[in-house]
Amino acid sequence: MPETPRHPREHWDGVYASVPVEETGWFEASPTVSLSLIERCDLDPADPVVDVGAGASSLAAAFLERGQRDVSVLDISANALEELRSRLGPDRAEQVRFIHADVTEPGLRAKLGPVKLWHDRAMLHFLTSDADCASYARAIESTVMPGGYAILAAYALHGAPT
Numbered sequence: 128m129p130e131t132p133r134h135p136r137e138h139w140d141g142v143y144a145s146v147p148v149e150e151t152g153w154f155e156a157s158p159t160v161s162l163s164l165i166e167r168c169d170l171d172p173a174d175p176v177v178d179v180g181a182g183a184s185s186l187a188a189a190f191l192e193r194g195q196r197d198v199s200v201l202d203i204s205a206n207a208l209e210e211l212r213s214r215l216g217p218d219r220a221e222q223v224r225f226i227h228a229d230v231t232e233p234g235l236r237a238k239l240g241p242v243k244l245w246h247d248r249a250m251l252h253f254l255t256s257d258a259d260c261a262s263y264a265r266a267i268e269s270t271v272m273p274g275g276y277a278i279l280a281a282y283a284l285h286g287a288p289t
């Protein structure tokens with residue numbers, strides 16, 4: 128009998144429970160490229176910023192390091208957010224808002240609020256249906272403030288296999 132496809136939440140929780148983050152295909156020790164793009168966004172320290180599909184990325188730490196005071200991370204996987212919380216440590220984790228949500232869910236703005244910068248590295252292309260892609264576009268339209276920025280970084284065609 129064919130396997131029932133798992134809900135993405137279960138899939139991603141399984142990934143973070145079974146593979147050390149450093150061994151994932153998308154791991155980077157420092158978010159150098161993202162930071163170079165973020166530098167061009169002329170952010171004020173008080174501007175709300177979000178890393179969507181944050182996983183256990185070090186970008187939240189980098190946001191704090193550069194003085195951002197309104198930092199949110201959003202991910203469908205509770206395990207990913209727990210891993211990120213532990214990597215940040217209690218002092219830095221306290222300064223970050225953790226949002227456990229599916230980026231395609233309706234009413235995301237109510238959970239997230241308006242943001243000046245939307246950052247997504249390696250999440251968007253996991254949305255494979257037209258409906259999910261349309262929800263993602265609506266989420267950006269409804270949350271990014273006028274004059275704000277969206278940075279979307281996708282895998283290269285021959286990039287990481289997982």
Ligand SMILES: C[S@@+](CC[C@H](N)C(=O)[O-])C[C@H]1O[C@@H](n2cnc3c(N)ncnc32)[C@H](O)[C@@H]1O
Nearest residue numbers: 139180181182184202203204229230248249250
């Ligand atoms: C390839 S990882 C990239 C993680 C991180 N952005 C980085 O660069 O290290 C993709 C991440 O997107 C999250 N994700 C996948 N689908 C999602 C969805 N529909 N809503 C929110 N997060 C999602 C996964 O849990 C995972 O943490």
